[in-house]
Structure formats: C-alpha cells, structure tokens
Amino acid sequence: MDKIYVNQMEFWGYHGLFPEENKLGQRFYVDLELELDLKPASQSDDMTKSIDYGAIYEVTKNIVEGKAFRLVESVAEKISDELFREFERLEGCLVKVYKPDPPIPGHYKSVAIEIYRSRNQ
Numbered sequence: 001m002d003k004i005y006v007n008q009m010e011f012w013g014y015h016g017l018f019p020e021e022n023k024l025g026q027r028f029y030v031d032l033e034l035e036l037d038l039k040p041a042s043q044s045d046d047m048t049k050s051i052d053y054g055a056i057y058e059v060t061k062n063i064v065e066g067k068a069f070r071l072v073e074s075v076a077e078k079i080s081d082e083l084f085r086e087f088e089r090l091e092g093c094l095v096k097v098y099k100p101d102p103p104i105p106g107h108y109k110s111v112a113i114e115i116y117r118s119r120n121q
Helices: 019-024 039-044 053-064 072-086
Strands: 002-013 026-036 092-099 111-118
Touching: 002 053, 026 053, 026 072, 053 072, 072 092, 072 111
Parallel strands: none
Antiparallel strands: 002 026, 026 092, 092 111
C-alpha cells in the first residue's frame, strides 16, 4: 500500500487527567502515516485522486486544539475517526501522538501513544 507521511505537526492542546493540564495546556506533536492507493494520482497528476496535505493538517489541528480529552489515546482515536470520515480514499492510518511535557517525574524526551486503524476494522 502507498503511504503519505505527515510528521511532527505541533499543536497546543488541553488534554490530560490533571486540572492544570486542562487549564494551562501544553504542546502535542502528531505523526501520521496514511495508506491509500496513490497510483491514480501519480499517473494523472491530479490532486483530487490523492489527499491534500493541508486538509490533513487542518483535520488534525481541529482535534488536538479543540475539545479536551482526558487521555491522549482518545485524541489519537478521534484523529483516526475524522480522517476516515473526511477522506474516502484513505484505507489505513497510523496515528502517533507525543506529549513532550506530561506532569510525571523523571527524565525523558516525551511519552507517546500509537494506534493503527484500517477502514475494514
């Protein structure tokens, strides 16, 4: 399956279990790996046979910067759901959401979750 990658999109969101996270917000990064047949687009040089990268970004931004969720897992699931709803050519998607500054002790670059969903699930 062909793939489109959109990596390290950065957003400000209010997701988390703690009231401070919901009030102050924090950075989130999102990586997407989208599966679809790109042959019709590549052979015709027609954007309508692919998925517009800007539209992908806007869908993701509206979710991450929109309604607050308690779990990053819920954010990823909502992104996946909306991508399938918006783009009928999409066959599968891997969504990875990074939370670089969670309020937990220790030294690390980030915490992240990753989900894979397909249209046939």
